[in-house]
Each structure stands twice: as C-alpha cells, then as structure tokens.
Amino acid sequence: xxxxxxxxxxxxxxxxxxxxxxxxxxxxxxxxxxxxxxxxxxxxxxxxxxxxxxxxxxxxxxxxxxxxxxxxxxxxxxxxxxxxxxxxxxxxxxxxxxxxxxxxxxxxxxxxxxxxxxxxxxxxxxxxxxxxxxxxxxxxxxxxxxxxxxxxxxxxxxxxxxxxxxxxxxxxxxxxxxxxxxxxxxxxxxxx
Numbered sequence: 001x002x003x004x005x006x007x008x009x010x011x012x013x014x015x016x017x018x019x020x021x022x023x024x025x026x027x028x029x030x031x032x033x034x035x036x037x038x039x040x041x042x043x044x045x046x047x048x049x050x051x052x053x054x055x056x057x058x059x060x061x062x063x064x065x066x067x068x069x070x071x072x073x074x075x076x077x078x079x080x081x082x083x084x085x086x087x088x089x090x091x092x093x094x095x096x097x098x099x100x101x102x103x104x105x106x107x108x109x110x111x112x113x114x115x116x117x118x119x120x121x122x123x124x125x126x127x128x129x130x131x132x133x134x135x136x137x138x139x140x141x142x143x144x145x146x147x148x149x150x151x152x153x154x155x156x157x158x159x160x161x162x163x164x165x166x167x168x169x170x171x172x173x174x175x176x177x178x179x180x181x182x183x184x185x186x187x188x189x190x191x192x
Contacts, residue, residue, distance in 0.1 A: 001114075001190065002065040006056035011156070012070060015176040019185070019192055026059055028052035028069065041075045042122045045107030048073075050120055053109045062113070066190060069109045072175045074151030076102040081151045087141050090152035094140070094162070097151065098132040104151070104173045110184055119184050123177040125168030127155070132162055 003023040005016055013025055030051040037044050053069025074081040076097060084090035103124050110119045145159060146152040153159030155166075155173045171178045185192060 002062055003190070004056060004060075004065055004067045006052045006067055006069040009175055011154075011174055012176045015171060015174060015178060016068070016181075018178060019182055026056045028055045030055035032071075037080055039078065041073065041080070041103070041105045042107070042124070044080070045071050045073055045105045045122050046109065046120045047107070049107035050109035050118065053111045053118075057111055057113060065113045066185070066188070067111045067113065068181070069111075070106060070176055070181075072104060072106040072150055072172070074102055074104055076100070076151075083148055083150055084146060084152045087146070090141050090146040091137055093152040094132060094137045094146075095134070097129045097153075097162075098137075099129060101126055101128045102151065103127070106172045106175065106177050106180075108177070108181055108184060110188060112188055117188065119188055121180060121184060123169050123172040123180045125166060125170070125172045127163055127173060128165040129162045130164040 003020050005023055005025045006028045008027040032048055035047045048071035049069040053067045057067050081093055084093055103126055105122055105124050107122045140158060143158060145154050145157050153162060155163055169177045
C-alpha cells in the first residue's frame, strides 16, 4: 500500500521518515481560510487536516493508498496564532508568549482511499515560555527561523531556548505527533 503525506513541511517529512521508509509527498493547496474557527481548537485542526488530506486525494487516481493530512496551530488566550506574515508580527507573537503558557494543537486525518475510511484525531501539548527580553526576540527574528512557523518559533531549532517547560508530546510541537500517528495507522491496519 502506498502512503502519501499531504504536506509541504520538511519537518513533517523528516518525522514521518522515522515511521515509514517509503512514502510520497504531495503538497496540498487546500484553502485553509474556508474553515472558520468557532473556539473549539480540536475540531478546527481536525477539519483543517481532513481538508488537506481530501485535497490531495483529488490529485491522483491510485486507490491503493493511504493519505495523511496534518495541521498544527498555536492557541493562546482563546486565539489561534498562525504563521506570522512578517518580522513585526513575529515579534508581537513572541512577546505575547513570553512568560506564558500556550497550547499547540495538531489535527491528523488519515484517508484509506481503497475503503473510503477516514480516521481523525488531535493532540494538544502545553508549552511554557520563560520571560524573553526584546533583544533576545529581535536576535531570534534576525536568523529567520520564525518564518513559516505557527506561533513564530521552532522548538526543534533555536526557538527551543525560549521553552521552559513542556507537557505532552514534543513531536506535536514540531508538527507531527508520532505516537498518535503510529497508533492511528496501526488501527487502520497499516503495518509499520
């Protein structure tokens, strides 16, 4: 059976390589703005991940395949923090996270194209940042790591210096909760 990752994220690709040797990457062009946020982060990320997986399913004909969609967001003070548009927005995000806890939610949707079965779930991890002064934030922004990162930081990179504590799945914060994905795939009969 062919496994397809519906993601442009190099981090997700690297993490999936820990579970599966051979898989294909097909980038989703799902319109994320079509999913509205009504306060339930778990439901929101599951809908986003399913949208990405379904979008990729429409791009190829092979029915003997499993498609994995995933979406990760940062949730802070009842708001979604997506990817910053620019360095100024990244600074504001990191400044607000400084000294506070936030949650990182990832939704995973797996579609078995042969049976039509869809399995959806989510993972939530709590991350606490230490106090970060403006100079440290500015120096971090200068290296450019904030780009294309929900919440403007990469825990697996230099952004890890901001993290004082983590409760839950580390790999969820990176972008692909491996334990959850492994159990979901196993539950769908995929031999890993």
